Amino acid sequence: MSQPVPIIELHHISKQFPGVLALNDVSMSFxxxxxxxxxxxxxxxxxxxxxxxxGDLQPDKGEILLDGKPITLASPAVSQHAGxxxxxxxxxxxxxxxxxxxxMLTNAANQTALSLARRGRMQETARAAxxxxxxDHINPKTKVGKLSVAQQQLVEIARAISQQVRVLILDEPxxxxxxxxxxxxxxxxxxxxxKGVTIIYVSHRLEEVLQIxxxxxxxxxxxxxxxxxxxxxxxxxxxxxxxxxxxxxHFRRRTSEAAPSQEIALEVEQVAxxxxxxxxxxxxxxGEIIGFAGLPDSGKDELVSAIFGLTPRSGHIRVQGxxxxxxxxxxxxxxxxxxxxxxxxxxxAFLTMSVENNTVAASLxxxxxLSFLRSDQIRQTSAQYVQQFDTRISSHQQKLRxxxxxxxxxxxxxxxxxxxxxxxxxxxxxxxxxxxAKSEIYSIMQDLAAQAVTIVIVSSELPELIGQCDRIxxxxxxxxxxxxxxxxxxxxxxxxxxxxxxxxxxxxxVTL
Amino acid sequence: xxxxxxxxTPALQTGWRLRNLFAAREAGVFIALILMCVFLxxxxxxxxxxxxxxxxxxxxxxxxxxxxxxxxxxISGEVDLSVGSTYALSGLVTGMLLVQQWTMIPAIVVGLLIxxxxxxxxxxxSTYGKLPSFITTLGMLSIVRGAALLITDGQPxxxxxxxxxxxxxxxxxxxxxxxxxxxxxPMQLVFFIIVAILGGIVLSLTTFGFRVYxxxxxxxxxxxxxxxxxxxxxxxFMIMGxxxxxxxxxxxxxxxxxxxxxxxxxxxLDVIAATIVGGASLSGGEGTIPGTxxxxxxxxxxxxxxxxxxxxxxxxxxxxxxxxxxxxxxxxWTANRRAS
Numbered sequence: 001m002s003q004p005v006p007i008i009e010l011h012h013i014s015k016q017f018p019g020v021l022a023l024n025d026v027s028m029s030f031x032x033x034x035x036x037x038x039x040x041x042x043x044x045x046x047x048x049x050x051x052x053x054x055g056d057l058q059p060d061k062g063e064i065l066l067d068g069k070p071i072t073l074a075s076p077a078v079s080q081h082a083g084x085x086x087x088x089x090x091x092x093x094x095x096x097x098x099x100x101x102x103x104m105l106t107n108a109a110n111q112t113a114l115s116l117a118r119r120g121r122m123q124e125t126a127r128a129a130x131x132x133x134x135x136d137h138i139n140p141k142t143k144v145g146k147l148s149v150a151q152q153q154l155v156e157i158a159r160a161i162s163q164q165v166r167v168l169i170l171d172e173p174x175x176x177x178x179x180x181x182x183x184x185x186x187x188x189x190x191x192x193x194x195k196g197v198t199i200i201y202v203s204h205r206l207e208e209v210l211q212i213x214x215x216x217x218x219x220x221x222x223x224x225x226x227x228x229x230x231x232x233x234x235x236x237x238x239x240x241x242x243x244x245x246x247x248x249x250h251f252r253r254r255t256s257e258a259a260p261s262q263e264i265a266l267e268v269e270q271v272a273x274x275x276x277x278x279x280x281x282x283x284x285x286x287g288e289i290i291g292f293a294g295l296p297d298s299g300k301d302e303l304v305s306a307i308f309g310l311t312p313r314s315g316h317i318r319v320q321g322x323x324x325x326x327x328x329x330x331x332x333x334x335x336x337x338x339x340x341x342x343x344x345x346x347x348x349a350f351l352t353m354s355v356e357n358n359t360v361a362a363s364l365x366x367x368x369x370l371s372f373l374r375s376d377q378i379r380q381t382s383a384q385y386v387q388q389f390d391t392r393i394s395s396h397q398q399k400l401r402x403x404x405x406x407x408x409x410x411x412x413x414x415x416x417x418x419x420x421x422x423x424x425x426x427x428x429x430x431x432x433x434x435x436x437a438k439s440e441i442y443s444i445m446q447d448l449a450a451q452a453v454t455i456v457i458v459s460s461e462l463p464e465l466i467g468q469c470d471r472i473x474x475x476x477x478x479x480x481x482x483x484x485x486x487x488x489x490x491x492x493x494x495x496x497x498x499x500x501x502x503x504x505x506x507x508x509x510v511t512l
Numbered sequence: 513x514x515x516x517x518x519x520x521t522p523a524l525q526t527g528w529r530l531r532n533l534f535a536a537r538e539a540g541v542f543i544a545l546i547l548m549c550v551f552l553x554x555x556x557x558x559x560x561x562x563x564x565x566x567x568x569x570x571x572x573x574x575x576x577x578x579x580x581x582x583x584x585x586x587i588s589g590e591v592d593l594s595v596g597s598t599y600a601l602s603g604l605v606t607g608m609l610l611v612q613q614w615t616m617i618p619a620i621v622v623g624l625l626i627x628x629x630x631x632x633x634x635x636x637x638s639t640y641g642k643l644p645s646f647i648t649t650l651g652m653l654s655i656v657r658g659a660a661l662l663i664t665d666g667q668p669x670x671x672x673x674x675x676x677x678x679x680x681x682x683x684x685x686x687x688x689x690x691x692x693x694x695x696x697x698p699m700q701l702v703f704f705i706i707v708a709i710l711g712g713i714v715l716s717l718t719t720f721g722f723r724v725y726x727x728x729x730x731x732x733x734x735x736x737x738x739x740x741x742x743x744x745x746x747x748x749f750m751i752m753g754x755x756x757x758x759x760x761x762x763x764x765x766x767x768x769x770x771x772x773x774x775x776x777x778x779x780x781l782d783v784i785a786a787t788i789v790g791g792a793s794l795s796g797g798e799g800t801i802p803g804t805x806x807x808x809x810x811x812x813x814x815x816x817x818x819x820x821x822x823x824x825x826x827x828x829x830x831x832x833x834x835x836x837x838x839x840x841x842x843x844x845w846t847a848n849r850r851a852s
Contacts, residue, residue, distance in 0.1 A: 310735065333738035347732035352797045353725065361726055362737035364719040371718050415737065 055079030083166030406437025589796025631753020689765025728796030
């Protein structure tokens with residue numbers, strides 16, 4: 001096979017951060033018109049590499065070639081001028097501007113200060129870009145802040161492709177997208193590819209990568225490991241093997257022998273938080289793992305907030321027979337609940353605080369005497385969970401901001417468990433974290449259930465729910481629309497139910 | 513880490529460890545302070561004298577007391593612009609009560625309660641009332657100043673026997689403002705030291721202090737952790753109000769007079785500046801009491817030095833402004849380098 005001239009070549013790129021060699025002599029090349037997936041666990045160096053291509057970071061060593069000529073990507077503007085566009089995992093939109101204004105923002109930035117914004121043409125360009133993503137139903141005049149997270153992510157992609165683009169970097173583009181939206185996204189990617197655009201695709205969803213990528217490169221611990229042409233020879237196991245450096249078993253699954261007890265641990269009765277969540281009732285047994293599936297607007301996210309007292313609610317919630325006053329997260333915690341939130345960086349972690357302080361933040365009574373903190377207790381609690389979860393930290397004083405997503409999630413999980421909850425609610429527990437950490441978190445969950453902790457998982461990842469839960473309740477338009485046992489559930493059946501299909505054998509127990 | 517194996521009290525373990533004092537954020541300020549002192553010691557004979565140093569200590573005390581309170585408010589992610597007015601109103605009310613032949617303690621308690629009340633209003637409006645604290649306290653700055661003008665009718669309040677203050681009460685009151693402990697340490701400085709130690713202990717060693725950092729470091733995460741965010745912030749404002757009132761009362765005792773149109777005018781800016789120079793962040797979650805003390809001292813020593821060197825008072829204001837910007841700029845730039 002004759003090799004075309006790569007559009008981008010990286011030669012011996014290294015990047016040192018305080019305490020970490022983020023990139024260690026990485027060489028890679030990207031061909032015109034290919035979909036090139038870059039995989040690796042969190043902390044493997046993918047994001048650093050993408051930031052270098054985006055012009056946000058400068059490498060300490062090494063050389064970047066564009067069309068065979070050396071180039072210094074000194075700033076994002078230089079990088080954009082070269083036709084490199086990045087869609088980040090973290091949204092970078094102006095919430096108070098309209099969809100059209102957001103899409104045209106970068107163009108506007110390149111005009112002189114006194115250029116008049118030509119609204120008519122702006123709407124048109126925006127509409128065209130949205131159309132290509134199959135999002136004709138979104139009005140370009142809508143404020144971005146009013147869209148769902150998934151829609152916002154698509155707007156960000158629309159912005160990237162509304163301009164001249166030669167290399168499109170997608171960093172976890174679909175962590176918040178539904179399957180339908182993902183399908184659209186893939187169509188767009190194929191379309192761009194046929195026009196000769198190079199797509200660099202960073203993702204944790206390996207199945208999708210296998211489906212779409214032409215070539216797959218793997219990184220590990222800041223080093224380049226290998227590049228594979230995606231043909232029949234490439235399997236999930238093979239990729240995972242490259243990523244973690246050794247073969248891993250598939251994720252630990254819920255076993256059918258782990259039958260939960262008959263004792264009811266959590267009773268949710270007619271809980272509603274209108275308009276998104278209508279009266280919802282269900283019961284969970286002690287030691288049971290129950291899952292909630294549903295599309296982004298199904299009300300499953302609101303259910304989490306309502307149960308934990310983050311939003312006002314009506315109805316009753318009983319934990320181990322004791323009614324919780326509808327009210328605050330403080331009440332929820334005092335009555336034995338703990339929440340691992342979906343938005344890890346926003347409402348999960350205290351990014352500016354240390355590992356040990358994050359760990360004890362929800363259980364201050366336990367680590368204090370007469371309101372005075374006991375540093376030995378703080379350190380001990382932190383050390384216990386760091387050891388139990390195999391969290392990678394350099395010191396207990398390390399700021400959480402500097403940890404990888406998977407390790408941050410372990411610390412947030414430790415914070416929840418330090419309150420010694422009877423009910424653990426996990427909201428998108430593995431969003432944006434790598435395979436290794438994901439596997440470890442599943443393992444922790446199963447161990448907890450075995451120790452009679454009741455677990456509620458609310459997730460958009462169906463394989464996660466099917467693999468981990470005893471039962472799965474499916475939400476649709478603010479209500480529970482069906483119930484599956486873990487063994488009978490299939491992705492197809494859950495999805496159909498999540499899209500509104502009623503089940504003939506709808507379980508009576510659900511409606512109470 | 514060094515202390516984690518020792519059997520000492522928690523206070524010694526987490527609080528005033530040398531490591532904390534010289535933590536990266538404060539180290540720069542500390543070095544700057546030392547350099548300034550060395551420079552002044554070499555250029556001015558008067559600077560190093562005990563009398564001058566204690567004088568500097570007295571001059572920074574009132575701003576220092578308020579800066580301790582401001583540290584709580586800033587770490588919790590809020591700001592209080594009304595402290596100069598609280599300072600004026602509390603001092604004036606205490607003074608007026610003394611003139612009406614009250615004894616000292618009740619008059620001071622009423623003054624302090626005014627500060628607590630103003631803090632509570634600031635806090636409640638900025639949390640449950642959903643208003644930004646910048647707006648709430650900007651409004652209170654004006655409201656409290658207006659209240660002070662109304663109750664004094666704009667007239668000066670002077671605490672002396674001619675106005676009707678009881679002689680022995682006057683003596684006590686003047687002692688807390690003008691007196692010296694052991695004949696040498698100004699009482700204002702004594703109050704500052706007590707407030708700083710109390711504030712430092714509460715902030716770095718108690719669950720309340722932990723919560724203040726948590727609320728400022730991540731409000732949503734604090735909520736999910738079961739921390740009552742609003743309540744923590746209201747308490748921070750009440751602490752601020754109390755210390756602003758205390759400083760105002762001490763000022764009344766020192767001078768011993770005040771006027772609603774002038775007392776403590778613009779003081780909020782000096783207080784915020786000292787706190788920020790000491791490493792507290794306007795966006796919350798960061799700051800320490802030792803840092804704030806360094807910030808207060810830097811500005812105090814600078815003012816003192818400029819006077820000793822005979823620099824015009826007009827140029828002094830300019831130089832202090834520059835120092836505030838430079839101090840924070842150096843901190844930001846080095847912080848960015850540390851983070852990237």
